[in-house]
Amino acid sequence: MLSRTLVDLNAERRARRAAILVTDIADGTQRLVRDAEIAADPLAEPLGRHLAAGRSGLIEAEGRTLFLTVQVPPVRLVVIGAVHISQALVPMAAALDLAVTVIDPRTAFASPERFPDVALVPEWPDAALGGSVPALDRYCALAALTHDPKIDDPALIAALTAECFYIGALGSRKTHAARVERLRLAGFTQARIGEIRAPIGLAIGAVSPAEIALSVLAQVVAALRRAPREPGA
Template sequence: MRGIWKELHPWIEQKKRFALATVTKTWGSAPRGVGSTMAISDKMEVIGSVSGGCVEGAVIEAAMEVLESDTPRHLSFGVSDETAWSVGLTCGGKIKVFVEPHLSLATSPPEKAVWRALKSTLEENGTGILITRLSAETYSHAFVSNDDSVEGTPPSDFQQLLPLLKKMFMNRESGEIEWRSEPLFIQSIPARSRLLIVGAAHISIPLVKFARELDFEIVVIDPRKIFATTERFPSPPDQILPLWPEEAFQQLVLNEDTYAVLLTHDPKIDDPALHILLRSPVSYIGALGSQKTHQKRVKRLREAGFSDEEIKRIHAPVGLDIQAKTPEEIAISILGEIVKVRRSPRG
């Protein structure tokens, strides 16, 4: 749901009635992954997508019925359906979609408590796990916060289930599971990833633009005030800090949901940033520059006391090798490498 939260928020503030459709399972070639969501209002307004094709029409019809009856529905679409070709299910693909009244419409105290916890998590860029009990007999929700506190109606033997939930969350996995003969949909809700860009260089302009499309929280850091301006960015970052990296990092949390890119080519700016980043748990450190430039960087870091194992954390030259030349191409290569790291299993 985080992927559509920004667009969904006005609906919630306006107290619109809407259903939420979620892809709960896929097989073969599917156009959207598990956890993809689409919101459908009672006026047939739509936010998000579950397939990017004709399946949406059937899902919208089902959503209208769900809002009318206040009863969730399970939908399946597969290669045998006549719409399969148009939605990309032509290689034995199949998707399951669960359509339900959105939690903001809940009336029972346990469900309202789940909604408050989920809403707070999304608004504050927190983390958690949303459990949907899928069977008609037990249909309900539970929300697990990062301190393991639980709201709502958890399934039986919940404490035994918790290690599996934590493993799924660590790997940013969502999906259907069966627990004590009961079908559950587990939706991991990680924090919105943060992209730190050190240096408001020309490459940073398309990098910010494209990273916004991937829903990163973007912070640009550059002590050169002539570069660190909102006017420089047609698509502005979330924050611009006209500070030296060591000052800026004091204001920021550097954790596993943080990805850092150094773009200045200036050791006076990049090296102090690396000294902090290399001894932090950030998931990605990329640095612009040729192999020759990087070898000089490695020499300076060794002289500063960093081990080869620490230095190996730096992706340099930064980005996937796609023979990128223009700022836009380089930005795409950088984000491609970051996505590759972000999608890799953790732990």
């Protein structure tokens, strides 16, 4: 690998941006394709497919064998609300290799006894995000689960601003309609607000906290792998 390519690849890694190193097996030539460049690349379809899967591998293109080395930042899941759903969600998310952080200023809920072995931040989201918790980015998912606008709204605003790949919020359609109006008054467009998955989770008929957690994680994975949305999801 050329030193310049390595420098560029490491720069993308430090910035938590995805990139793919394309290596021609026949002659060893390499080129780096950054995430933002994939759509305009001649190999856009296989590059996009491998990036969505987060997997490296061989492809055949224009009579040549190429190896795609996929570099994807570790995916983070920020959970707003140390609630029962979160207690079920955290171990499931860990099994999916998601780096989980739970934020809730209510110390009666955000206790190590209820949330062992997880990054637990007993602060208000607007203070925690970008402070004690690394700033959100495009490789972060955020699930707002408190039902309390004072806690959820600042986190949703931060996630919308950071263009997180997944943003979900608990609540009925009536609750979400009021939330939409608050976010509109905060300056977000209807299209941007529409990126919020609400009611949160895939429609699997979930009723228990564990089932809701499962539906949320399924929706996170679908968004990460860039699967098409369900109608109305």
